[in-house]
Amino acid sequence: MIKNNKIILLVGLMGSGKTSVGKRLAQRLDLPFVDGDREIEKAAGLSLIDVLKCFGAEEYRAGEMRVMKRLLQSTPCVLASGGGSFVAEQTRKLAKLNALTIWLKADLDLLYNRTAGRKHRPFLMGEDSRLKEKLEKYIKEEYPFYSEADIVVETHDERVENTVDRVVAAIEQYYLKEGKNA
Numbered sequence: 435m436i437k438n439n440k441i442i443l444l445v446g447l448m449g450s451g452k453t454s455v456g457k458r459l460a461q462r463l464d465l466p467f468v469d470g471d472r473e474i475e476k477a478a479g480l481s482l483i484d485v486l487k488c489f490g491a492e493e494y495r496a497g498e499m500r501v502m503k504r505l506l507q508s509t510p511c512v513l514a515s516g517g518g519s520f521v522a523e524q525t526r527k528l529a530k531l532n533a534l535t536i537w538l539k540a541d542l543d544l545l546y547n548r549t550a551g552r553k554h555r556p557f558l559m560g561e562d563s564r565l566k567e568k569l570e571k572y573i574k575e576e577y578p579f580y581s582e583a584d585i586v587v588e589t590h591d592e593r594v595e596n597t598v599d600r601v602v603a604a605i606e607q608y609y610l611k612e613g614k615n616a
Contacts (some may be wrong), residue, residue, distance in 0.1 A: 440576050442605070443529050445520040446538035447549045447572055447582050449548035451589045451597060452514035455538060458598045460512035468508075470515045473501050500522055506562075517572070521579045534608070536601060537583035545569050546592055584608060 442459065444452040455606050460467035471482055478485045478497060489564055499522045506512055513533070519525050520535075529535050540548075546566055551583040585604045589597055 439507070439510055441468045441510055441533040443506070443520075443533040443535045444512065444514045444538055445535060445583055446517070447541065447545055447569070447576060447580075448517040450478055450538040450584040451594065452538055454594045455589075455597050455601060456512045456514040457503075457593055459601055462598060462602060463512065465580060468505060468510040468511045468513045470502060470505065470513060470519060473487040473505060474498055474516060477501050488537065495522065498522075503528060503599065506605075518546075520583075521576055526579065526582060527576075532587070534605065535583040536585045536587060536604070537580040538597075538601075539577075539580070540589045542569055542573060545573075547591070 442463070442465070443447065444456050444459075446452055452593075453471075456469070457467050474497060475481055477500070480488065485497065489497070494546065498516050498519050502515065502519050502522070502525045506525070515525075519539075521527070546569055549569070550565055583610050587597070587601050587604050
């Protein structure tokens with residue numbers, strides 16, 4: 435049984451499963467679940483798409499970083515980060531201090547299948563015909579940052595509970611290896 439006294443931060447691209455896995459992982463570990471994207475919307479009083487439209491990408495990322503800074507200094511929870519938030523150096527540094535970071539790594543086809551046709555993802559807006567190109571670009575740019583996570587769990591086209599099982603096993607293995615009492 436995992437007794438965690440840190441934030442568990444889930445990182446990965448849009449469609450990797452951070453929210454769906456995070457909600458079930460939080461239930462399993464008896465921790466609150468916090469969705470980074472919803473917290474950005476609450477702080478801005480706007481949807482993610484409207485934040486991006488009104489303020490642009492640079493201010494969107496700055497606001498995201500402020501929200502992540504606050505969340506990464508709060509009490510233990512399972513925190514699903516925004517897709518690009520872990521790219522920011524300040525966020526990665528705070529995460530190393532205050533969280534156990536888990537990269538939900540997904541391949542291009544899985545990300546495409548999970549994001550195609552979805553209109554609520556601001557950084558994937560536009561023609562679906564260019565979606566794979568956009569996702570390939572994000573994989574190339576952001577996977578090197580995600581690779582700094584403490585744990586990597588490959589996600590597949592499977593039941594969410596199966597992914598949660600593998601995340602829990604990876605956390606237990608991490609703490610055993612590190613000789614830490616979770």
